[in-house]
Amino acid sequence: MAPISGGHLAAKYMLEVEKVRMVFTLSGGHIEPLLDGFTEYGIKTIDVRHEQAAAMMAHAWSIYNNAPGVCLVTAGPGFTNALTGIANAHLDNAPLVVLCGRHPLRDDLTGALQEMNQVDMVKPITKWCATCYDTKRIPEYLNIAFRQASMGRPGPVFLELPPDILFAEIDSKTVSFPVRKHHRRVVAPDPSELEAAARLINSAKQPIFIGGSGVGFSDSQSPLTALIEKTGLPFALFNNGRGTLPDNHLQCINDGGFTGLMTGLPRADVIVAAGIRFNWVLQSGKLFPDAKVIRIDIDPTEIDRNRSAAVGLIGDCGDVFAKLLPQLEERDHTEWIERLRKAYAAFMVTEMEQRTKPSRPLHPNRLVARIMEAFGEDAYYVADGGDTSYFGLAGFRSQHKAGVLVPAGSLLGCLGTGIPFAMAGKLSHPDKPVIVLNGDGSFGFNSMEFDTCVRHNIPIVCVVNNDCAWGMIKHAQEISLGEDRCTCSELGMRHYEKMVEGLGGYGELVEKDEDIVPALERAIRSGKPACINVVTDPTVTSPATVIFYQNFTDL
Numbered sequence: 110m111a112p113i114s115g116g117h118l119a120a121k122y123m124l125e126v127e128k129v130r131m132v133f134t135l136s137g138g139h140i141e142p143l144l145d146g147f148t149e150y151g152i153k154t155i156d157v158r159h160e161q162a163a164a165m166m167a168h169a170w171s172i173y174n175n176a177p178g179v180c181l182v183t184a185g186p187g188f189t190n191a192l193t194g195i196a197n198a199h200l201d202n203a204p205l206v207v208l209c210g211r212h213p214l215r216d217d218l219t220g221a222l223q224e225m226n227q228v229d230m231v232k233p234i235t236k237w238c239a240t241c242y243d244t245k246r247i248p249e250y251l252n253i254a255f256r257q258a259s260m261g262r263p264g265p266v267f268l269e270l271p272p273d274i275l276f277a278e279i280d281s282k283t284v285s286f287p288v289r290k291h292h293r294r295v296v297a298p299d300p301s302e303l304e305a306a307a308r309l310i311n312s313a314k315q316p317i318f319i320g321g322s323g324v325g326f327s328d329s330q331s332p333l334t335a336l337i338e339k340t341g342l343p344f345a346l347f348n349n350g351r352g353t354l355p356d357n358h359l360q361c362i363n364d365g366g367f368t369g370l371m372t373g374l375p376r377a378d379v380i381v382a383a384g385i386r387f388n389w390v391l392q393s394g395k396l397f398p399d400a401k402v403i404r405i406d407i408d409p410t411e412i413d414r415n416r417s418a419a420v421g422l423i424g425d426c427g428d429v430f431a432k433l434l435p436q437l438e439e440r441d442h443t444e445w446i447e448r449l450r451k452a453y454a455a456f457m458v459t460e461m462e463q464r465t466k467p468s469r470p471l472h473p474n475r476l477v478a479r480i481m482e483a484f485g486e487d488a489y490y491v492a493d494g495g496d497t498s499y500f501g502l503a504g505f506r507s508q509h510k511a512g513v514l515v516p517a518g519s520l521l522g523c524l525g526t527g528i529p530f531a532m533a534g535k536l537s538h539p540d541k542p543v544i545v546l547n548g549d550g551s552f553g554f555n556s557m558e559f560d561t562c563v564r565h566n567i568p569i570v571c572v573v574n575n576d577c578a579w580g581m582i583k584h585a586q587e588i589s590l591g592e593d594r595c596t597c598s599e600l601g602m603r604h605y606e607k608m609v610e611g612l613g614g615y616g617e618l619v620e621k622d623e624d625i626v627p628a629l630e631r632a633i634r635s636g637k638p639a640c641i642n643v644v645t646d647p648t649v650t651s652p653a654t655v656i657f658y659q660n661f662t663d664l
């Protein structure tokens with residue numbers, strides 16, 4: 110007999126078959142054999158200070174590495190703390206694999222420590238969830254979990270591993286690992302729909318291409334480049350698809366940010382929408398009422414969701430682009446792109462001035478411009494906050510895939526995502542600067558992870574856009590209730606930089622325009638996880654707040 114515990118068996122399978130290199134976790138007695146398995150098989154563990162961060166880091170890892178991200182949390186409170194991160198991955202369709210402890214099977218219904226029905230709680234926010242009841246079957250269950258997370262439309266999965274099966278030892282010779290065939294199973298679009306799509310694109314006068322996370326997860330860089338450059342289409346990429354083609358591509362209209370989108374899309378006669386949902390951000394597709402819409406999605410139920418498509422192409426985005434390409438004709442839409450840029454530039458005059466001119470108190474647009482001056486496009490940017498998310502999304506540019514992520518701006522609108530996302534970014538791209546622009550409010554949710562950054566040497570730079578408030582909410586209250594009736598939205602001046610210093614990182618407070626870049630340079634030179642706390646104008650709000658507020662006025 111060659112004995113192996115369930116915990117070691119799980120780690121062995123993950124390393125050998127799924128090629129897992131890193132797991133995000135926080136310890137617990139129920140999951141001890143699995144933690145020990147990671148040590149045994151050399152899988153790196155990043156142990157955080159709150160399970161929410163573990164789930165968010167694994168989620169972000171899946172985006173930066175185009176592979177499932179794995180987190181391990183313990184039973185009960187470890188599980189409940191992770192729920193927000195799982196919900197976020199669910200609404201983001203991210204391949205997050207959550208491994209979770211559980212009270213012993215033996216003790217069901219006895220009032221065991223941390224006993225609760227976790228599977229029923231997590232079911233609505235996962236693509237697949239299960240409990241494994243047999244040590245021998247751990248590899249099989251893990252195999253299902255990883256396939257469910259990553260195949261077809263990705264999504265989070267949840268696997269409960271009770272201590273009865275993790276601690277139990279079996280003869281390793283009696284277990285064989287399921288083979289994980291990494292070849293892709295392709296769903297192909299209907300040929301007549303391909304023809305119809307090509308006809309529409311070839312005859313369009315004012316077409317626009319928009320792509321979302323489906324473009325990012327499909328690894329479609331080369332077929333997308335071919336399609337965009339042959340057809341001459343102006344394009345904007347969002348969410349986890351941002352940067353699949355670089356922001357500085359001549360046909361990219363991401364420089365218009367939200368304004369560009371709002372101005373450009375209603376003018377289009379044909380919209381090619383790939384791997385992107387028609388949700389509230391795109392006004393459920395009503396933002397372009399007169400356009401003919403071509404939708405490309407791996408999930409057939411997305412094709413006509415919220416608005417009927419003229420053409421629906423089902424499949425992985427990259428495969429569909431490649432299949433479409435031979436039928437597309439070469440076009441030059443330079444003149445249309447110029448008109449489009451002029452149209453949105455007219456609405457961005459003030460924003461551009463705010464970026465180029467020094468201000469005191471500092472305008473957040475100026476802060477973002479200064480950050481770009483310090484780090485340029487060869488860096489990874491994350492933004493987190495209310496108004497702060499808007500300013501980051503509008504001003505950051507990167508030449509890298511997923512180089513600008515604004516996770517708080519995705520469907521869950523979840524504050525606190527910034528620091529864990531940036532940490533996963535730095536672990537994935539250790540040689541590049543990784544910057545997170547954080548609202549002062551949002552900073553509070555996961556700022557204890559600076560301790561994790563110090564322990565694991567993850568030198569991110571966090572710039573706090575400090576308006577001393579939950580700004581987006583405060584400004585919405587000012588508009589709707591009046592300036593004298595703001596409730597629960599003020600925060601006051603706090604020295605977040607000292608907090609980070611206290612945890613072993615680098616910190617500086619900045620109040621003047623000319624001090625921003627030197628402080629950022631010192632932060633990078635320090636080699637430590639850093640917080641540059643920048644005092645900005647508390648009266649400034651973003652267009653997103655006005656839109657957010659209007660959303661409620663017709664209820």
Ligand SMILES: Cc1ncc(C[n+]2csc(CCOP(=O)(O)OP(=O)(O)O)c2C)c(N)n1
Pocket residue numbers: 493494495496497498522523524525547548549550551552574576578579580581582
């Ligand atoms: C976890 C979570 N809690 C509460 C909210 C509601 N909310 C949306 S924006 C916002 C204010 C954010 O403040 P801050 O991070 O300082 O960014 P600012 O708007 O000031 O730039 C709040 C509280 C949310 N979206 N997510």
Ligand SMILES: [Mg+2]
Pocket residue numbers: 548549550574575576577578579580581
């Ligand atoms: Mg704020």
